[in-house]
Amino acid sequence: MTTLAEQPCTACDAGAATLTPIEIDKLLPELPQWQILEHDGIMQLQRSFTFRDFAQALSFTNRVGELAESQGHHPALTTEWGKTTVTWWTHKIRGLHRNDFIMAARTDEVAHSYAGEDRCLRRSSVSPGTPSSG
Numbered sequence: 221m222t223t224l225a226e227q228p229c230t231a232c233d234a235g236a237a238t239l240t241p242i243e244i245d246k247l248l249p250e251l252p253q254w255q256i257l258e259h260d261g262i263m264q265l266q267r268s269f270t271f272r273d274f275a276q277a278l279s280f281t282n283r284v285g286e287l288a289e290s291q292g293h294h295p296a297l298t299t300e301w302g303k304t305t306v307t308w309w310t311h312k313i314r315g316l317h318r319n320d321f322i323m324a325a326r327t328d329e330v331a332h333s334y335a336g337e338d339r340c341l342r343r344s345s346v347s348p349g350t351p352s353s354g
């Protein structure tokens with residue numbers, strides 16, 4: 221069985237159905253660090269990644285941006301000192317599609333390439349010992 225990250229994104233047109241709560245519940249265990257949130261009635265998938273500093277957070281942001289461009293599917297990205305928040309949803313269907321879960325899994329793979337570079341993968345945006353300097 222292939223992992224989410226190994227699966228291809230599929231073409232999604234404006235008439236495609238959003239994932240049902242049951243379908244979301246089936247997929248979410250593969251993304252334990254991600255959370256489902258609703259913004260303006262739109263279900264979204266979100267995770268914050270912590271980094272050593274702004275430069276590393278920006279590098280990660282750019283790598284996720286390149287991934288998005290390669291797939292024609294784009295997240296919202298918020299980059300701050302030591303943190304990048306990634307939010308996936310499918311604009312054209314105003315909700316979550318399987319593609320969003322695939323791209324979240326691929327986002328985790330990008331983050332893993334920073335593992336050991338003095339950072340930690342955490343769901344919460346603040347990891348203990350994160351410098352408070354702005």
Ligand SMILES: C[C@H](O)[C@H](O)[C@H]1CNC2=NC(N)=NC(=O)C2=N1
Nearest residue numbers: 292293294295309310311312313
């Ligand atoms: C024309 C362009 O391919 C479409 O607008 C793509 C661009 N990237 C996208 N990204 C996301 N997350 N949802 C979309 O519906 C979407 N549509």
